Amino acid sequence: MSAPAFANPLLESVDRPPPRRVAVIGAGTIGPDIGYYLKSALPEIELVLLDLRQEAIDAALARLRGYADKAVAKGKMKAPDAQAVLAGLAGSTDYAALAGADWVIEAATEDLALKRRIFADVEARVAADAVITSNTSSLPAARLFAQLKHPGRATVTHFFAPAWRNPVVEVIDWPRADRALLAWLRRLFAATGKLPLTTGDAPCFMLDRVFDNWCNEAAHLLAHASAAQVDTVAQAHVHAGPFFVLNLAHGNPIIVETNTLQAAEEGAHYTPATIFGSVERWLTVAPGKRVEVGAAQAAAIDDRLRGVLWSQAVDILDRGIGHSADLDIGCRLALGFKQGPLQSMREAGDAEVTRVLQRFAAERPGMPLPRRALAAYQPSERHVVVDRVDDVVVITLRRPEALNALHDEMTDEILAVIRRHEADAQVAGFVLTGWGSKAFCAGADIGRFPSLLGDAGAAAQYARDCARLLVHLDRCAKPVVAALNGMALGGGFELAMRCHALVAQRHATMQLPEITLGIVPGLGAMVVPYRRWPAAAAVFHGMLARADRLSAAQAHELGIVDDLADTFEALIAKAVARVHALAGRPRPVADAAVALPAWPDGAAAVSGGKRLSAQLVALTGRAVRDAAAARTLADALEVGYRAFGESACTAAAREGIAAFLERRAADFGATG
Ligand code: DAK
DSSP: OOOSOOGGGGGOOOOOOOOOOEEOOOOOOOOHHHHHHHHHTTTTTTEEESSOOOHHHHHHHHHHHHHHHHHTTSSOOHHHHHHHHHHTTESSSSSGGGOOOSEEEEOOSHHHHEEEEHHHHHHHHTTTOOEEEEESSSSHHHHTTTTSSGGEEEEEEOSSSSSSOOOEEEEETTSSOOOHHHHHHHHHHHHOOOOOEEOOOOOTTHHHHHHHHHHHHHHGGGTTTTTTHHHHHHHHTTTSSSHHHHHTOOOOHHHHHHHHHHHHHHHHGGOOGGGGTOSSSSSOOOOOOOOOOOOOHHHHHHHHHHHHHHHHHHHHHHTTOOHHHHHHHHHHHHHHHHSOHHHHHHHHHHHHHHHHHHHHHHTTTOOOSSSSSSSGGGSSOOEEEEEEETHHHHHHOOGGGGGOOHHEEEEEEEEHHHHHHHHHHTTOOOEEEESSTTEEOOBBBGGGGGGGOHHHHHHHHHHHHTHHHHHHOOOOOSOOOEESSSSEEEEEHHHHHHHEEEEEETTTTETTTTHHOOOSSSSTTHHHHHHHHHHGGHHHHHHHHOOOEEHHHHHHHTTTOOEEESSSHHHHHHHHHHHHHHOOOOOOOOSSOOOOOOOOOOOOETTTTTTTOHHHHHHHHHHHHHHOOOSSHHHHHHHHHHHHHTTTTTTHHHHHOOOOOOOOSSOTTTTT
């Protein structure tokens, strides 16, 4: 498997247009879910669901209507949008309905002979350049498509349940697939909210090798423990234990099938546990529930579970089945692991990993073991991906599960990438952008905020520490340009405003929602915009005091955004051009005091119809005023750090952050 040309697939240029008519074969569970994802992302396409049974089609169409109704009821979709999703949707038991399809997705039963018959039939009915993909979770593409006349237009695209919401799709890179097909699929998936992970063509690809062997190992452990005990121990690593998931997904036959395939190809150590043949439903615990497990027994179970996980991880990387940067994120987002195997290896340390794997090798002879030093398996970045466009390094924030929200590790990685390339004469500068087309960055990771509350000094120090990246940008010798591909919120906008220029796609927005969380911005938003764009001071007041949203067009008019782009390609092209234009011309943030217009009255402050904390509005106003009066940028930033510390000790902060995490509206009525 060769590495894709770009880690961020949206940087790939492709000639083929998006699909217009898609056929999904198989109206079981996953086929219709794939269809719903596609129709939600690309409502203009025609979608036809094919199945041998009309009842399956009727049930599938009813399910999709149910999804759309639910999305409208929850306010996630507007009624006209739901109508567009459901328009152009049809079902058929007749393969003649394949006519005109430019993409056929097969999601039928896992049976090689059946799938081959389907592909022969499909190929006879669609154009020679129509794309054909299979959603198999285990059968290699080389086998599935061996008999196609035009195999270059075919590959496996493996979705994960629920396919309409789970972002992960494995895109299998097999030798006969056209490179342009893989680039088109990766790009299309990334543009429609998915996380395509390129994997090699081994049986079960990357992620199901982890999942199937994890479940199989759990079943082997039943010689020493109950299913409930294994699930209890496993919950240290996953949100739901393997037996709970197997019950949910009726997964026993799948493990038997996939592990039989792996055993046939790779050795008897993969043979499915015999108990799968005699049990239909496991007696186990629900996620979060536990049963009694003795300490020694728990340790033995845990060693075996970590053993299989780490053994699979090193094997996948040693055989080039997947990329290290993709393995962890795939395990977390597709399979529900709390952290990926490489991260857990790193945290456990080499000595512990070696101990666990030695024990695993003794208990499970034949299972793969590391072939290199353990450090060699670790990815250099986990939360960003790095590409080169000409002589510019493009850093893409990649946390699709949290709209690319920032946390310490991500900012450290951005800083490390910039430091690594700063002295390189071949690098002209940097572009920062976000994964996908929705968000540049949704701000700081709110899940981590509760630990900051209650200690003003510690919170202020934390803000100072976290500002390292931004302070580095202030002094960076090479230009750094923010390319806003979507919303830039809170800390994300603070990061963008410290870049030396901003370019934005027209749908991008900027907002400082901190006040709605009962805190003040910690990373310079009370300081920097007033010094860089003093004429827009009143606008920044509104953004800070009421969380007013700024559109890309407004920001462009105010001179905050230097250029607007219609597409992602244009965005990156403009950002790269800005890097070149800025070379040798740094844009320092002003080191002098600035004048301010009057601060809005906080007593009746509301944002989006919701009352805000008057105390926080006043605190923000005071910090903005003191920072504006400070003579140096460093002094002004210090005012901001201390104000953040102060805000972290308010009842409003406790309420605002708890409300976000509990998915409810904050009530600042009682907090002041
Ligand atoms: N942190 C963590 N997760 C986030 C997130 C964030 N900032 N923003 C979004 N997510 C997650 C959501 O929880 C959701 O996760 P699941 O429910 O799927 O598990 C997923 O991303 C998708 O989001 P939604 O389902 O909410 O998507 P919608 O399109 O419906 O809504 C939204 C998009 C952006 C309107 C909404 O997600 C939202 O309101 N997000 C929060 C925006 C926000 O308030 N951002 C934080 C601003 S405060 C400091 C450093 C920095 C800062 C402060 C201090 N120090 C160092 C001290 C900065 C502060 C901020 O940035």
